[in-house]
Amino acid sequence: MRFRKDTIIGVGLIGGSIGLALKKRRLAKEVVGVFRRRSTLTKAMRRRAVDHGTFDLERGVSGADMVIIATNVGTIPGFARRAARFMKEGSILTDVGSVKEDIVNKIEGFLPEGVSFVGAHPMAGGEKASVAFASAGLFKGTNVILTSTKDTDKGALRKVSKFWLSLGARISIMDPRTHDKKVSMVSHLPHMAAVALCLAQEKDGLVYAANGFRDTTRIASSDPAMWLDILRDNREFSIRALDKLIVDLNDIRMALARKGFRRLLANLKKAKSIRDGV
Amino acid sequence: MRFRKDTIIGVGLIGGSIGLALKKRRLAKEVVGVFRRRSTLTKAMRRRAVDHGTFDLERGVSGADMVIIATNVGTIPGFARRAARFMKEGSILTDVGSVKEDIVNKIEGFLPEGVSFVGAHPMAGGEKASVAFASAGLFKGTNVILTSTKDTDKGALRKVSKFWLSLGARISIMDPRTHDKKVSMVSHLPHMAAVALCLAQEKDGLVYAANGFRDTTRIASSDPAMWLDILRDNREFSIRALDKLIVDLNDIRMALARKGFRRLLANLKKAKSIRDGV
Numbered sequence: 001m002r003f004r005k006d007t008i009i010g011v012g013l014i015g016g017s018i019g020l021a022l023k024k025r026r027l028a029k030e031v032v033g034v035f036r037r038r039s040t041l042t043k044a045m046r047r048r049a050v051d052h053g054t055f056d057l058e059r060g061v062s063g064a065d066m067v068i069i070a071t072n073v074g075t076i077p078g079f080a081r082r083a084a085r086f087m088k089e090g091s092i093l094t095d096v097g098s099v100k101e102d103i104v105n106k107i108e109g110f111l112p113e114g115v116s117f118v119g120a121h122p123m124a125g126g127e128k129a130s131v132a133f134a135s136a137g138l139f140k141g142t143n144v145i146l147t148s149t150k151d152t153d154k155g156a157l158r159k160v161s162k163f164w165l166s167l168g169a170r171i172s173i174m175d176p177r178t179h180d181k182k183v184s185m186v187s188h189l190p191h192m193a194a195v196a197l198c199l200a201q202e203k204d205g206l207v208y209a210a211n212g213f214r215d216t217t218r219i220a221s222s223d224p225a226m227w228l229d230i231l232r233d234n235r236e237f238s239i240r241a242l243d244k245l246i247v248d249l250n251d252i253r254m255a256l257a258r259k260g261f262r263r264l265l266a267n268l269k270k271a272k273s274i275r276d277g278v
Numbered sequence: 279m280r281f282r283k284d285t286i287i288g289v290g291l292i293g294g295s296i297g298l299a300l301k302k303r304r305l306a307k308e309v310v311g312v313f314r315r316r317s318t319l320t321k322a323m324r325r326r327a328v329d330h331g332t333f334d335l336e337r338g339v340s341g342a343d344m345v346i347i348a349t350n351v352g353t354i355p356g357f358a359r360r361a362a363r364f365m366k367e368g369s370i371l372t373d374v375g376s377v378k379e380d381i382v383n384k385i386e387g388f389l390p391e392g393v394s395f396v397g398a399h400p401m402a403g404g405e406k407a408s409v410a411f412a413s414a415g416l417f418k419g420t421n422v423i424l425t426s427t428k429d430t431d432k433g434a435l436r437k438v439s440k441f442w443l444s445l446g447a448r449i450s451i452m453d454p455r456t457h458d459k460k461v462s463m464v465s466h467l468p469h470m471a472a473v474a475l476c477l478a479q480e481k482d483g484l485v486y487a488a489n490g491f492r493d494t495t496r497i498a499s500s501d502p503a504m505w506l507d508i509l510r511d512n513r514e515f516s517i518r519a520l521d522k523l524i525v526d527l528n529d530i531r532m533a534l535a536r537k538g539f540r541r542l543l544a545n546l547k548k549a550k551s552i553r554d555g556v
Contacts (some may be wrong), residue, residue, distance in 0.1 A: 123397070123488040143486050172486070182483045189478065190494040193471050196526035198549035200467065200519070205460045206449070208403040208421050209556050212497045216468035219490045220553040224546035228539060237533050243510045246524060248474035253520045256513050262507060268502035271476035275498040278487050 007064040009057070009079050010037060011044040013125055014096050015070030016134030019049035022134040044131045044171040048178045057084045065164070069095040074229035080117070089114040093155045094124055094209035098183065098232035100147050100176035119147035119176060122169060123187065129223050140168035143188040145183075147176045174269030186239035189245055191227060192238065194220040235243045279308040285342040287335070287357050289313060289322040291403055291534050292374050293348030296414030297327035299445045299534040302414040312338035336364045342440070352507035355384040358395070367392040370434045374400055376461065377511035378454035384427045391446035394422045394434035397454060401449060401465065406499050418446035425454045425459075462515035467523055469505060470516065472498040 004030040008015045015033070022028045032059055041053040055059045061067050061083045069079050075176040076097050083106075084093055093115055102248050104119045123143040128227050134277035142163045148157060161171050174182075192218045231238050248267075253262040284306040286293045293311070300306040311328035312335055313319040319331040332338045339345050339361045347357050354375045362371055362385075367525045371393055375381050389395050402420040422442045426435060439449050450462075472495045509516050526545075533542040 025533075027288060034532045064400045083552055098319065125488060125489075145486070168538055182486055184490045185479055185483050190475055190490050192530050193475055194494055194553075195546060195549040196523055196530060197468055198552040199526040199529070199545060201463055201552060204335040204556055205463050206552070208401060208423070208460055209464045210421065211403075212468050213464045214556065215493045215496045215556075217553050218433065218471055218493045218551040222550070224543055224550055227546050228543045231534060231542065235537075238533055239534050242527055242534075243477040245474055246527055247522055248477040248530075249470065249520055249527075251477070252470050252474060253517055253524075256517050256520075259513075261510055264509065265502055267477060268505050269474040269475060269497040271495075272500070272502055274476040274479060274484070275472075275495050278484055278492065278495075 003065040005030045005064045007032045007067045009034040010071035014128040016049040016131035017138035066092045073097045080107045087115045093117045098230045099178045102233045116153040118160040121145045135180045139156045142169045144169040146173045178219040184241040189241040281343040283308045283342045285310045285345045287312040287347045288349035291407045294409035295416035296325040298414040334520045344370045351375045358385045365393045369393045378457045382454040394431040396438040399423045420447045422447040462519040467519040
């Protein structure tokens with residue numbers, strides 16, 4: 001599969017890595033980036049993450065075979081609405097947002113005839129969210145969840161699947177709500193736990209933080225604005241996930257309070273077997 | 279500083295790394311390991327973590343200038359009691375346990391005349407707790423907390439400090455209870471959070487676990503028996519630490535439930551600044 005022109009709106013860690021991978025694997029003749037800030041454009045051009053950069057959304061997406069929105073979750077529907085108006089007949093719009101139900105519902109509500117939308121969530125990234133950390137290999141072995149609804153065009157879904165497979169990713173397809181539920185547990189909940197672990201600390205104790213603390217809280221260094229968007233968009237499942245975690249923390253607390261050390265050991269063993277299986 | 283004979287009781291990741299470091303830096307003429315299992319003795323000898331290995335505690339500690347107990351927290355007082363009887367006049371007993379109040383109280387209660395005890399906690403390690411992962415450099419830059427009580431011999435404290443400094447560690451000295459409180463927050467709480475995060479998961483969702491989940495839960499792969507001992511010995515502060523974490527998780531939950539996104543963003547920002555400062 002090969003595109004004549006692919007456009008990436010938002011060239012950060014994910015968008016930049018898509019650009020680098022498209023160029024490296026010669027999947028697109030031309031990769032265009034749409035930017036808001038000159039500093040990001042300069043960085044992206046220096047990294048050769050895109051062939052051309054523009055601040056003009058219309059010019060950026062016109063004639064593109066595929067437009068990938070890789071901005072923060074909260075701004076994806078707005079960019080989608082504006083971009084879709086200028087996209088050509090038969091082109092595909094997709095995104096990389098970490099939450100899907102809200103985004104997919106909104107975009108399917110205003111998508112013009114002739115443009116197909118497929119929601120996507122590549123489960124890669126990290127706490128360093130800049131094109132400076134982008135790499136062509138970021139998606140190798142990465143799980144990418146694609147969404148399918150009653151409105152999803154099967155041909156577009158196939159093309160977006162092939163696109164991610166050719167970047168080395170593993171594909172799963174599910175409805176947006178199932179996606180949001182699953183990632184609330186494996187991604188959004190660990191994030192909230194890391195944040196709470198930091199908030200709970202006393203300042204003068206942190207000098208004794210070792211690798212255990214570092215690993216457990218690494219993701220709390222991520223961009224707060226980005227995560228606000230994610231948690232807000234996945235509010236319902238975030239709350240449910242928190243409730244589950246609090247139940248399990250209380251279970252450990254109970255075992256300690258009642259000196260139920262057999263139960264505590266059983267929990268430690270169960271957690272180890274779950275973690276070892278990942 | 280140089281010892282004629284140092285004895286390590288329990289040659290795992292920590293004990294083995296002490297042995298390797300003592301040999302590499304030529305701090306002890308003879309390093310003896312006391313073992314319970316032949317398989318560990320074989321592994322330790324193959325790694326050259328000790329010069330000699332024995333299953334006989336009396337023979338192992340006789341004539342030693344310093345005896346380091348590096349077994350699981352729950353077994354340290356028992357080994358200390360048995361070892362101290364055979365230790366020579368003027369020798370030093372120390373340990374590497376992750377909890378201090380219970381251990382120090384117990385050992386100071388039965389320590390014979392002529393043997394000094396200094397509690398120590400090198401904050402190194404990881405989820406791979408075997409001599410197979412031991413390394414001479416494990417303590418470079420590591421925080422080592424030494425305990426000081428009204429019974430602590432100042433000369434012995436000075437010697438144990440020098441010992442750890444010569445292994446590349448950074449030293450802090452505090453009373454055992456302060457130690458237990460501080461490490462409950464930066465070490466034991468992250469562990470319990472990682473365990474609860476694993477317990478909360480649904481089996482069919484774990485296929486989507488990415489780096490965030492992996493980092494946050496890595497320490498849940500640690501030895502359950504070792505951690506049961508730690509949490510049991512530091513029961514009071516573990517419960518208090520859990521309560522603090524649950525308060526902060528509830529704060530995030532409240533912000534989400536009430537759509538208090540300004541408060542949520544403030545928490546995300548505060549957590550990032552705390553984590554970035556580590």
